[in-house]
Amino acid sequence: MPIKIPNNLPAFSTLVNENIFVMADEKASRQDIRPLKVAIVNLMPTKIVTETQLLRLLSNTPLQVDITLVKTETHNPKNTSQEHLVNFYTTFNQIKEQYFDALIITGAPVELLDFNSVHYWKELCDIMEWSKTHAFSTVHICWAAFAGLYYHYGIQKQVLDKKMFGIFPHKINAINHPLLKGFDDIFMVPHSRYTGVKMEDIETNPNLALLAYSDIAGAYIVADRTNRQIFITGHAEYDRNTLKDEYMRDVEKGIPIEVPYNYFPDDNPKLTPHFTWRGHASLMYSNWLNFCVYQETPFDLTKLEPLEY
Template sequence: MKIMPIKINNDLPAKQELLDENIFVMDEHRAHTQDIRPLKIVIMNLMPLKDQTERHLLRLLSNSPLQVEITLLVPETHQSKNTSTDHLIAFYTTFNEIKEHKFDGMIITGAPIEQMPFEEVTYWEELTHIMEWTKTNVTSTFHICWGAQAGLYYHYGIGKYDLDEKMFGIFKHKVVKSHSPLLRGFNDEFLVPHSRHTSIHKAPIIANEFLELLAESDDAGVYIVKSVDNKQIFVTGHSEYEADTLNQEYVRDKNKNLPIKMPINYFPGDDDHNKPVNTWRSHAHLLYANWLNYYVYQVTPFELE
């Protein structure tokens, strides 16, 4: 079966890891030989371990016959502490360098800052300019976790609230709008990882005529929300996570002596000596493939500019 060629920088470290998984990664040289306009997707990577997030997202963007050209973006008003400057210089760009261009899709990732007021985030003003820009320059924008909370707050004035303890683990979800193309092929119930200290209330989403609630969890709350014009998608969980990602966060927090409980429904037998099993992979691939197909490819103009 032919898998989507992801067009990325030839030297990006994630490329070899994806090739090792038999994911078809197209470098710039081969892409130029195909008479196909690739979907232009820009990823605003706000996560600390940027190379890990690159791998997570590129893997999911691979499950389609479409060619995708990736642009990696970081805030100009924030200095990353967990990713080398050499990596950022080699593979990332800033908003000022792309703001005159149009894109088929954009992904705004989460960030481990959800307990801070939005206005106190160092790059908040820059991010609001970018989110405003997406209204006219991006066909559809996919927001993840804190990025989803930030997007709902900026676009619709829906705030977040602190949880009594971290929402941490693998939670069962249910489809609310079964006929939504974004959920096409979903099981009635499916599993999703969550890792966050804040949440959003359901009531203001239901009350807003410009928003639709597509999926939720009895335990983890609101999961997928979209704007009625399909230009903004908000996903509060981390479907892109690998099997071991929550374990890495769990060990990190324990080593820092932070108040952290074992992830719910994650380690087999609730024993953290057991290797975690990925129970959400198929849902994650379907979610991103549906977004690319129904909300980007089928509605984006052929001539972007």
């Protein structure tokens, strides 16, 4: 998929070096097609890393995608330069009159806080409410998945006994769902979180479907009955070394942390981790854009039907 992004965005050169088809604005404007409009609300502190990870996964179909990066106004990130934010990001207030085929809301390192204690919670609630009328399909990742399940369906997050940290095997719970088309019976996914949701809270809600889960990590993919709201509790977008970097950071800070489950060969942090989830991560995002967005979204986005439940 040609990803339409500014050619001076740091992810541009990274993805070009990986032979991923990215397209500068000037070239994209000469193609006589309507690209999918995808907004990414990036709540992660390391925004450049997260941008690159997600853009890599959105690049695997023949569709052209026009990316809009969005930041919160009520939180000023300290780990990303102001120059980068000014050059490449917009705010919700600047796009709230626009319509999008798809929206991604990332995780954030605030999961142990009560939702109402997160200082940009009201702004995020405004975004999630807006998504029901201005985005055809929305993917919520990790903390955003718990935030979305709480905001839209009143499902409470649960604090875990210890951090869910590692690469876990998962099973399909909805064989014919388009998001899982082509998946193996068992597939691997990274998790890095201190909270979760009870699977029975999902299964007893008539508006939701549990698509995939792990016997260890619990609910993984949850979707509403229209596929316009998708909640993903893990981090399929992670790179090979993301968990390694998190582990080493916590060790250096003296934070008690176990070696990530099923990640390092022989549980030895000195060895290179195996990259065992890349194929299914790419397939999931390709399925989402193809089957849940492109095949269903209206050509004229102003005619998008509001999401009701």
